[in-house]
Amino acid sequence: MNEVDVLVGRQVAAARRRRGLSQVAFAALIGRSESWVSKVETGVIRLDSLSLAQRIAELVGIPLECLLALEARTGHRQVPVGQGQTLKLMHLLINPRDWEMWDEVKRRWFFGQAAASVMTMLDLLRTHPAHAHDLGDRFESVRAGRVRLDGETVEGLEQATLGYRRAYRSSSAFSLIGPAYGTLNVLLELAPDAGEHHDRVVSMIGQMGALVGTMLMLDLGDFDSSRQYLAIAARAGQQIDDPQLLGFALGCRAFHASYSGNRRGGLGFARGALDLAGRGIHPVTRGWLSAVASEMHASSGEDRECEFLLDEAACHLGRTDLADLADPWLGIGVFNVDKLAAYRGGGLMRLGRYGEAQNALLGALGRLDPALRKHRCTAHIDLAEAFVLDRKIDDGAEHAIDALRIIESTRHADSLRRVEKLFTAVRPARTATVRRLGEKLIALKAMS
Incomplete structure (x- = not known):
């Protein structure tokens, strides 16, 4: 009682x-x-x-x-630190006068300041009550003019965040990063008074942090700013004890470390995410983490570990009860058997098994939905590298050109970097196809 x-x-x-x-x-x-x-x-x-x-x-x-005996009962319960304070954080910086997406220095300053604000709010939310203790708390909230979130609004926000995460597979960061960043503003404003929906709102903050961090890393090549947003995703997952969100954040950190040149660090993050998966996460997330770890092992030339993890990912995706599971996939883009086939081909290419890689990647491109432009672009580049390393220069150049056609609209920085590196390797061949690749590349860079 x-x-x-x-x-x-x-x-x-x-x-x-x-x-x-x-x-x-x-x-x-x-x-x-x-x-x-x-x-x-x-x-x-x-x-x-x-x-x-x-x-x-x-x-x-x-x-x-x-x-409600508000005055009489003040001595009957202790107020947790921070509960008596109204959590209000000014909106993140929105379109300052000198904001310029293309200016790397200004962009880093802008997103760095915003990331610090998000972290501050997460720290405050950690001591703020997630639930109204009783009717008196709710009355005081209403009397103070604070708005409590209703379930329909939260569901709408969840659909919006899901839409942005799915849109990443086809959209350019220059069109998507603004709405994703704006959604972070909305979530931070609503978070202090989320009440019973506290954990769901913090989860969405983490999901948007992961999305913004991924775009900064892979699409804009800004690894310093990216790390701050991936840290937001990890912090959110820790605060609400969500192994799925935390596991996804660690998977993203694996790519961040590996693409920064720290392969063993990337493998460490991937392995840490898989250990966390033992606590029970959605099979699609677990399959994706296995695929991520397989890429890290492939980059280190470890055939057996790579193939074991790819087979493990296939087992997770092959479960017949995926549609019935409660916890959804919180990742970005899509991960399915077709994308796994592309991961397998990329792994074989990194292991030096070029013939097998070509067959796997051609099969994956034949099945990947045309709407999955970024996934298809990665597969084209992996295939181009497999052909070039197998001394099939023109075939490799053709697929690099196919990748550039996609990069024209996605402006994906990491993909462009890989095509530039491949062109440097094949330029001495001076074939007509290689010259066409060079012309396409310089034209794209001129428009950037």
Whole structure:
């Protein structure tokens, strides 16, 4: 029996008696049963409707705060650190006057300042109550003018974040990073008063952090700023104890380390994510983490480990109950059997098994949905490298040209870097196809 519930029940009973009402008459006036009134007055059940409490207060002629005994019960419970403070953080910087996406220095400053603001809010939310303890907390929230999130709004925000995560597979960072960043603004504004939806809002902050971090890393080549947003995703996952979100953040950090030149560090992050997966995460997420780790092993020339992890990923994707599982895939883009086939081909290419890689990647390109432009672009570049390393220069150049056609719209920095490196390797061949690749590359760079 909760001490606060008993205190409120006594207030209700005393006010009812002062009005000369029996429990039967009182129950009839408020539309409840005599049994319900008796249980509330003795603290057996909680008065959990703010609108009903307001109705009772008006009926018995006392202020609502008196009915809820707000002053009398301040000594009955300790207020956690930060609860008595209204969490309000100014909006992140939005379109400052000298904002320029193409200016690397200004972009880094802009996103660095914003990332610090997000981390500050996450720190504050850690000590802020996730749930209203009772009706008094909810009343004080309303009286203070704070808006509590309703379930429909949260569901709408979840659909928006899902849409942005899916849109990444086809959209350029220059069109997507603004809306994703704006969504972070909305989530930070709503987070302090999310109430029972606290964990869902923090999860969305982490998901948007991972999306922005991925775009900064792979699309814009800004690894310093990217690391700050991937850290936001990891922090959010830790705070709400969500192994799926934390595992995805670690998988992204694996790419960040590996593409920064630290292959063993990348493998360490991938292995750490797989260890975390043992706590139970969605099979698609677990399959993706296995595929990520396979790429790290392939880059280190470790055939057996790479193939084992690819087979493990296939087993996770092959489960027949995927559609029935509650926890959704929180990743970016898509991960399915077709994308796994592309991972397999890329791994074989990195292991030096060029003939097998060519067959696997051609098969993957034949199945990958044309809408998955970034995934197809990666497969084209992996295939181009497999052909070039197998001394099939023109075939490799053709697929590099196919990749550039996609890069024209996605502006994917990492893909462009890889094509530039490949062209440097094949330029001495001076074939017509290689010259065409060079012309396409210089034209694209001239427009950037």
